[in-house]
Each structure stands twice: as structure tokens, then as C-alpha cells.
Amino acid sequence: MRVLFAGTPSVAIPSLEALLAAGFDVVGVLTRPDAPVGRKRLLTPSPVALRAAELGLPVLKPAKLDDAAQAEIAALSPEVAAIVAYGALIPARALSIPQHGWINLHFSLLPAWRGAAPVQHAVINGDEFTGASTFQLEAGLDTGPVFGTLTELIRPEDTSSILLERLSRSGAALLSQTLSAIAAGNALAVPQSGQVSLAPKLTLQDGRIDFQQPALAISRRIRGVTGEPGAWTLLAGQRFKLGPVGLRPDQRNLAPGELAVLSGKTVLVGTGSHAVQLKLVQPSGKKMMAAADWVRGLPSAEGMRFE
Template sequence: MRLVFAGTPDVALPSLDALIASRHEVVAVVTRPDAPAGRGRRLAPSPVAERAAAAGIEVLKPARPRDPEFLERLAAIAPDCCPVVAYGALVPRAALDIPRAGWVNLHFSLLPAWRGAAPVQHAVLAGDEVTGASTFLLEEGLDTGPVFGLVTETVRPTDTSGDLLDRLSRSGAGLLAATLDAIEDGTAAPTPQPADGVSLAPKLTVEDARLDWSQPAFAVDRRARACTPAPGPWTTFRGERLRLGPVRPLPDAPALAPGELAVDRAGARVGTATVPVQLDQVQPAGKRAMAAADWARGTRPEPGERLG
């Protein structure tokens, strides 16, 4: 089939690579417009745009997928199908109707669980033991279309959302390629999503990533892992924001009050509503990330001094 691939960030690259290597023909990609990046905040193309350009594939960067110029170009390309992975914009009906086989979305959850922009983060935050990826026919609703196929993935006890998304992006790429093969062969059988088991996964904000030391250690651990690498877990110390990495519950450590900071040769620990947690890496405002123990020894916290 002739494909127009829609995607933007790094997580879409395994799927793009798999489709370029498949029996199908990727004739163009659709991606978000160039955006400021790096310290200089210069405009830079998306990872998908860069990969497509290197492969000699036409790159379309509409400000909005409903722009007439984009719709005209997409119709002229006449794709058979448009696979989608983390494109980052809503596809209007006028675009959905162009490819004969529709738009096939790879979504990183077991639908109908975790519909929305941040399914992997919410799976980690909720303490799910198993998640996965789904391919489904894109509709105007939020991740509501019939499902072609699923792959499952175990959520490991120390997984960050970045770790889990990396694995899902690779297993999901195989699922997406297999789904397109089945569509071309006429063997695809999309199944309507059940009405039960629906959960929503809105984008996590910076405020969502603030750690609450009055919660149990397992909840602090989940939130820190769910928000790594983005938007990045954080707290405050002496009135300034302190960005953190994942934490590790310490069931055998001496008790500390919620938010209380303790430093010794074993490292830096913080109290929660249950057991303390070990800090791994911290990044003070305006500084580079560093080992939490090094930061704590440098700041010399007073006895009983607290984070948050």
C-alpha cells in the first residue's frame, strides 16, 4: 500500500523505520511544524521530519491538518492508508476520508484503557502491572475507534514512563506493520471497543509532577517514575524548585517525618507517610543534574529540615 505516515517525536521513529523496511511504500510523512529546541531555542524539525528527509521522503508540516493546502496535497498523493504514531494534532473528518483504508493509529495502551495523550504515564502512576499497545481505526472521537490488534507489556517495578514507552514503541512498531499487512491482505477484522473499562489519560502538567511527601512511599515512587523523563518530578527546598529523578522506597530505613531530609554515607533519604525513599539524582534551579548525595552534602541540611 501507499502510505502517508503521521508522527512527530522520537517514539514514532521505530514505527517509521519498520514501515520504510516493510513491503509497503511510505510516500510522505505528516509531522508538526518546526519548533524551538536547545539552549538557543532555534527552530528545528521534528525527529520524524529529520528521519524522513534523510530517507528522501516528502515531508508535510501543516500548521493545522484542516488547512486547505494540506488537504489538497494529501488528496493528490492519494495514499491507501495513513498510519499514525504520536502525531500531536487532531485529524479532521476531511483528512480522515481521504485514504481508502483510513488512518490507523498506534496507541500505547490496551484500549479502552487509558485513552488520551499520556497513556504510559498514567499506567505507571496507577500501578498497572500489565499494559500494552493497540492499533485502531482513527475516528473523530478520542481513541474510540475499533481495534485491529494488541500487544502486551509487563510494567516492571522500576520502570519509568520513558523506559516503558521505549519498549512499547518497538513492540508497537511490529504490531503496526502487521496490522497494515492484514489490511492489505483483506484479513483485518477491527473489533469495536467495549463500553466497560474505559479510563482517560490526559497530559500530565508540571503541577501534576510535584511530589507530595505526605503520601505513602509507593505513591511517591509511582509519581516520580510516571513523570520521568517528562514533565519531570520536582519538589522545593529552601524556597526554590528542585527537580528530581526516580526515588526508591526503603522499607528497612529509620523513620523520617514526611519531607524530612536525612544525609549520611548511604546517600540522601526523604520521609513519606510510610517509609523513607532514597533520592537518586537532583537538579537545582539553574544548575546541572547531580547525584543526590553530592547535592545534599553540599547544601548541608539542618537536622529536621524538609523538602516541599
């Protein structure tokens, strides 16, 4: 079966590779245009574009899926389009270009967490498990009928980046199985049912940590925004980035945001409930480091407080 693959970030690469390994004829790869990266803001191809080029596949990078872009897609004569984290809406007119439409791999158990950041929202909200779904793309936001699902336990130490990496690989197998069933003519898509929840894209402000919140909520938020958009707070007016924290229910005498150091190396921060223990930190202008190494370089942590 002739497949158009649409994806942009690195989490889409396992799916592209799985389709090729399964013998599908990937006739082209649709991805977002080159974007500025790094301090020098150099225009850089997306991870999917780079991998597709290595594989010798034709790559399309339209800024929008206008008539010209749709004509390019139609010229490839795809029988189906597989889409994984492409990063832009597919116009209604483009949905009918492939004979079997567009099959989306989404990293949640639909209709839970429809939207751009399903894994992050699942972690932030303390879900016990999540998963992935393949569904028929339609005009609504992740509303189409579902072909298949898989479930994944959210582990206590999971950040969204770690969890998404696991789902990208298990989901790649699910996408390949779904397209195989479509090719064989025995795929069945079932309308979504259950409680709908939305997972909009997270902004930089979503990564700011409010130490008035309970420790468990803070821990979940930090894990949920690691690695994008990243967890941060302010210290002396400067942005201070945070890695995942440990829970210290035995320490309840610190005010929210107040720092304390135990035995010269254990760095605690007060919250709205009990303390959390910092593990990795990134002061403004420096690299990520162990919290113990950071406090070792300070004259004193006494009186320091996150804003």
C-alpha cells in the same frame, strides 16, 4: 500499499522505519511544525521530520489540517495513513482521504488510557501491565475498533520513558503487521469493550511531588513523569528536580518532606508512610547528579525539608 505516515516525537520513528523495512511505499510524512527548542528557543524540526529527511521522504508540516493541508495529503494519493503520536487531532473530513482510513498505534490496551499520555498514567496508577493497540481512527478520542494488541509487563524499575521506548519498538511491528493484513484484505477490526479510562496530557504541575502522599504513590508518580514533564519539588523556594527513588520501609521516623543523611551518603526523605531514598537529583541551576554527591557538597542537611 501507498502509506502516509503521521508522527512527531522520537517514539514514532521505529514505526516509520518498520513500515519502510516491510516494503510499504511511504509516499509522505506528516508531522508537527518546527518548534522552539533549548534556551535560545531555536526553531527545530521534529525528530520524525529529521529522520524522514534523512530517508529522503517528502515531509508535510502544516500548523493545522485545513483545506490546503488536506489537499496536499490527497495529492499524495495514500491508500492508508499510519499515525503514531502525531500530536494533533485529525479532522473528520480528512479521515476519508485514504481508501483504508487512518490506522493509529496507541500505547495502551484500549479502552484503557485513551488520550495523550497513556504510558505515564499506567505507571502512575500502578498498573501491572500495559501494551499497545492498533485501531481505526474515528471522530471520537481513541474510540475506534481495534485491529490488534500486544501486552507488556510494567517492571518495578520502569519509568515512562523506558517503558515507552520498549513499546515504540514492539508497537512498530504490530503496526506493520496490521497494515499488511489490511493490504491482504484479511484485517478484522473489533469494537472496543471493557472499562474506559482517560489519560490526558500531563502538565508541569503534575510533576510536583507531594511528600504527604505514601511512599509507593510518590515512587510511582516520579517514575510516571520521568522523562516528561519531570518530577520536582521545592527546596528553600527553588525548584529541585528528582529522579526515581527507592523505598525504605525500615525508615519511618521522618516527617513528610524532611531530609536525613545516613553514613554520609544515603539521602532519605520522609513521606506520608515511610521514607524514600533519593538516587538522582538536580538542584536549581545545576545538572542531574547522584544524591550522595549533592549532599557531600552541603555544609549540612540538618533541618532541610522539601516544600
